[in-house]
Amino acid sequence: MKEMNAAMLAACLLLGAHVGANAGANAVAKAGAATKSLDDQFRAIYTQEWKWRQSQRLEDAEDDTSGIRATLPKIDAPTQLARQRYWEETLRRLDAIDEKRLSAPERINYAVYRAQIAALLDNQRFREYEKPLNADSAFWSNLTYEARKTFRTAAEYRAYVAQLNDVPRYFNDEMANMRAGLARGFTPPKVTLQGRDGSLVAVADAKPEDTAFFKPFKDMPATIPAAEQASLREAALAAIRTAVIPAHAALLKFMREQYVPGATDNLAAQRLPDGKAYYQSKIVEFTTTNLTADEIHNIGLAEMAKIRAEMAQVMKDVKFDGDLPAFLHFLRTDPRFYAKTPEELLMRAAWIAKKFDGKAEQYFGRLPRSRFAIIPVPPEQAPYYTSGRGGPGVYLVNTYNLPARALYSLPALTLHESAPGHAFQMPVALEQKGRPAFRNAYISAYGEGWALYSERLGTEMGIYETPYEVFGMLSYQAWRASRLVVDTGIHAKGWTREQAQRYLMENTALSRHEVETEVDRYISWPGQALSYYLGEMAIIDARRQAEAALGAKFDIRAFHDTVLELGSVPLPVLKARIERFIAEGGKGPY
Structure with a gap:
């Protein structure tokens, strides 16, 4: 009888295990089906909206290989209001989705896409199109x-x-x-x-x-x-x-x-209609954070103090006898630091870009197929244009007013605008396969943060050949850190134009012409200047975290490839991806 009971017990246990296994398998299958259903629901939202956005001539159509349009976009007030209503409904549908139940790839897409729609909607609500x-x-x-x-x-x-x-x-x-x-x-x-x-x-x-x-x-x-x-x-x-x-x-x-x-x-964004909310919306859009103007202002002051200490060390290295204002005056006025012709400036930029090419494979596992040209800023724009700008296929160099274009700053500018900055990072993102098209939209905190990080990376790569070029890089770092102080100072703290110009003149080696054009840019474009340094800080913090966690396993090429493979993303998404990079042992994405 005992044997019979034992046999029966074994059979029952075996049956229970079989039933439990089936139940577990069914539960997993149901969970997978639910995730797939939710993924499909989310994809339907962004696929529909993206197609509509293309119809509005707000994005290039996927089947328009030339990019040459027969019409310019519709921008009249009724069209703008209709866009606002469309994005309001899109955001409502997005918020009805439990993002935690999405698959891992779609969770990243969701974070990027929701931030994108929220920024587009805020621009409509504040009627940014009227400016x-x-x-x-x-x-x-x-x-x-x-x-x-x-x-x-x-x-x-x-x-x-x-x-x-x-x-x-x-x-x-x-x-x-x-x-x-x-x-x-x-x-x-x-x-x-x-x-x-x-x-x-x-x-x-x-x-x-x-x-x-x-x-x-x-x-x-x-x-x-x-x-x-x-x-x-x-x-x-x-x-x-x-x-x-x-x-x-x-x-x-x-x-x-x-x-x-x-x-x-009025200079301050906070003096515009509904100004406090408007400026905060710009902070969110350009930094992808919920930091306040006061918090950003204080970050800028703290970072400026660190950079000033680095500048002081360079002054010691070149044995300069004087204080920082005297050194800045020396840099702004000594002819040795300035090109004599536009062609010289362009050729120096090309030489620096080629120096990067010689180092690229040591720092990046994947290089973009796209190349870029170096061309001067069109003369009709140059007087009020920034010193340079880069993107897919082009590095624009401003050859107007050569005494304002310091050669010691050119390496940092070139790394930022060409490679491994904008003309490198953007094509890497665009060449990714299997991602929704909306992921190619530019997020300033990421894109500008990467470009500014590229300037710092130049010290490791050996791009800066003289202490003056190192100082030029530090001046550019100070330029972007001071933006945190100046932008918030102007738009939230009542700073005057002269006060902002004075702060840049005292803390960077920028020429007066550059200071004046840059300050006017910050005044007229609230929040955009905040993206650079906060984005760089996020990338540097992520790298330090990875280096500390991985030790000897840390591979700089794998880290850079992982950051670039993401494309433009909000800073919290970048942070989460590097945490996963660490958890996976520092393996690159390819």
Whole structure:
């Protein structure tokens, strides 16, 4: 009987185990199905919204390989309100999803996408479209970027001619939005708009064939028959003559007679309509954090003190007999530190970029396929443009006012704007496969943080050959750390323009011209300047955490590849990814 009971007990245990296993398997299957269902629900939201965004001409369509549009975007007030309503509904649908139940890849996508939609919606709610310009750039100057694209077919040229004929409608809608902003005191500060109409004058007073808009037609592909080339050139000249130039002339008149005279005299974003909430929304957008203006201001002051100590060490290394203001004056005035010709500046930039190429494989496992050109900033933009700017395929170097373009700062600038900065990081992200298209949108805290980190990385890579170039890098670090102080000082603490300029002059080696243009940029573009240093701090902190945890296992190439593989993400997403990188033993993503 005991044997019978034992056998029965064994059978029952075996049956129970089988049932339990089935139940466990069923539970896992159900959980997996639920995750898949939720993933599908989330994908449906972003797929639908992205397709709609493309239809709004807010993003490049996936099937538009040329990127040449026959029309410019719709930007009138009813369209803007409709966009706000659409993103409100999108955000409502997103918040109904339990993100913790998404699969690991979709949790990253969710964090990126929700932050993106929230920023887009805030811009609509605060009617940012009623202020479509700042001291650095404007909607009309951005149009010239289209003319720099590569045109290959007659269809692309015809689409561009159609776009040129759409300029009057587009400008009229922009001016209507600007009038609405003017009426409620929502404009860039008047002082930052002085002289910014120069790029309008360059078109309004030009011959059609001398404008940037005609450039694609000067050297057309031989695959287009000569007769068709002549016809396209004639159509382009007519469009520039009858549409583009008159539109620029009308906008120039509006700027001089109405907009600039009526623009606000206030500098602070917090003095704009609903200003405190508006400035905080800019902080969230550009830093992807919930830090307050006071917290950021104090971070900036603390970081500036650290950088000043590093600067003092360089002064000792070069045996300079004097204080920091005297050293800064020496750097700003000694001819040895400045190029004599624009060509010299461009060639020095190219030489630095090639020095990076010689070191790249030691620090990166994956290099982008995309290359970049080094070209001067267009002359009509150069007087008020930043010292350089980079992105996929291009590194723009400002050759205007050479005594303001220090050669000792050029290595840091080149690393930031070309490689491994923007012209390197962006293509790496764009070349990733299997990611939703919205992941290619630029997040300033990540992108600018990486570019600033690239400047610091130059010390390890041996890019800086003299103590003066090291000081140039430190000056650029101080420039970005001081932005935390200056941006919040202007927009939240009542700083004057002169006070902000003085702070930069006393704490960086920037020329007075650069200081003046940069401060005007910060005044007219609230929050954007905060992204750089806070982003760099996040990357440096993540690296230190990884080095401490992994010890001898830490591989700098794997770390960099992991950071770059993410593409632009909010800083909390970067932090979480590096924590996983550590947990996985420091393995790279490839």
